Amino acid sequence: MRTKLWVITATAGLLALAIPAAAHHSFAAEFDVDRPVTVKGTVTKMDWVNPHSWIYVDVKDETGKVVNWRFEMGPPNALLRMGWRKDSIPPGTPVEIQGYRAKTGEAVANAKQVKLPDGRELFSGGSAPTLP
């Protein structure tokens, strides 16, 4: 049963996980640990692809111009196993995202933390969010 699955996973997920360093990504080659970013905006799309899901966010800069940022996240399989679904984060959801910017300088970053306006963190616990 799906609900049971994510409950078990949420508790056991707290197991300290020693992933071998040879993961499938070369973060240090792509993203700049010296260029952290924090943006506030609204979700336009979430791409449920492997090896990384992506969350797209419209961000207004100081001049009022809207730039669409692309944030890289982990593989969606973990989310699907926890009961998340394609429509779990609908477009229009306001978010604040912290991450590290791509070395190419584009509006691309690697997400470290994704928060809702009420302070709840997305993607830190197990359950899919109940959004207002």
Next chain:
Amino acid sequence: MRRILLHIAAAVVLTMASLPMLQAQQRTAEKWTPPRTADGHPDMQGMWARRGVAIAEANAPKTPLSEFGTTGQPYPTVFNTGVSTPQAASALANRPSGIIEPANRVLPWRPEADAARREFLSHMIPPASLKYVEASARCVPPGLLGGDDRHPYQIVQRPGSLVLMYEYNHVTRVIHTDGRPHVGPNIRLYMGDSIGRWEGDTLVVDTTNFNDRTSFSQTIPFHSDALHTVERFTLIDPYIIDYQLTIEDPKMFTAPIRIAGTFAAAAKGSELMEFACAEGSQTLPNIFGFGLFPEQ
């Protein structure tokens, strides 16, 4: 009267004292034997989470590759959780993992190989060219020490072979146990050529014919094509497969290296999901600044 009571008390005390012994006898009498497939071998089929299969050497050279921490990523937590293993949780804490031989984890490097990998590491951030981009970032098969263990594994057994399937990058290892020989020496494979045989209840897998395109870790970015490995899979209880990996690469190391790991039962109801790697990977376009497919 008192003497009778004393005798009774003594009897009770003696009985209580010997209960543990009786229980132990009962436990050894109930030694667990694995369920078996139709051809008489232990049935290791099911979904598994792999742990501990890593080569974290002592005195590892510093490298900017690990700038983002031991897991190599700043992802929000839920993306960093592995496949849950509720039944095996406490057992996992006591399992051997990583390098067990040499015990001090100081690897027996050939000096020229050690020098070559340090030289190679110095060109990896930023990567001087495609060759210096981490192998693990390129969505090719990861070799025996690679693979993303946040994703489960599945074992299927049939007469004549055991199949080990990685969810990560949909890698499939068909380990033939039908007595066939290895393929010829000029055939070279990312995952090598694996031939298995049963030694009692342990599956021993001999793998040769590796190409030299995979890496062992962030500090051992390559190995040679002389690599030869032996793995031993033993189902020790319903939730744990003991895993041993012996690595011999005479062009890199002067002695074999042994690594211990575990395949722990994954949550009931989990099944392999597709993990498309190259299809969604923007790693090389991010590094080189071009090449997102399709170009418009």
Next chain:
Amino acid sequence: MLAIHDLQQGTRESYHERHMKKRVALWFALCIFVVALPAWAQAPTRAILRTSDGKPDLNGVWQVLNAAAWDLEDHNASLRVPAGQSVVEGGEIPYQPAALAKKKENFQRREANDPAEAACYMPGVPRATYMPFPFEIIQNPKLITISYEFGHTRRSIFTDGTPHPDGFPDFWMGDSRGRWEGDTLVVDVTNLDERTWLDHAGNHHSDALHVVERYTMTDPDHLLYEATLEDPKVFTRPWKISMPLYRRMEKNVKILEYECVQYIQEQKYGKAKPVGAK
């Protein structure tokens, strides 16, 4: 006719008796012939092997022998492309007009835009079946796995009675749920990513594609593969392809590796310099 005089006294067959014997012998021979005829008329067959749950044993390495990978429809040869007769029932794929225009555009740009050939993306279903590479069927009562040599592509066909999951994203190889209808494995495939092509000629589909495959073992070394495709956004009606799958008979045959990701990366980035490299 005169009776034959038997020189030995005692037995003397009349013509009638001798003729009767001949007739009986002839009838006897005819009966044997008629009874044996069906056995002679049939080519000698071996029984198909079955798994422990009584199903046809599809385990093994299989491959097609046709030119469908290059073009599902009738086509002529060109450099490095063999000619082929259509594997489509009725000959032509029934496109809606706009979709046909898209196909022609795909065809013009196929060398750069074919996701399987130009980017080594997983070929999707049914294309993975007729790529010119072997694949291995790994059969278990609750799960049939197909491991394709092309790009080490793999798909899981769940035969445990579970339905397609709700709310899942699309997958390059779709979501496959199989069941047996007699001795035919019927596989229902949904959630197919719209970016795959059906062949190198640019035949395509949308995210509404629904494929039903049928694998029937016609003898121990041949499968009949049929696939019905329906996609109301692209085609005017469902259509069907069919082709034999041939067992790879070589001793100790196995799936090797075709890692086009490596070859394409070398071609694309082999001489390039990363951003920020000295």
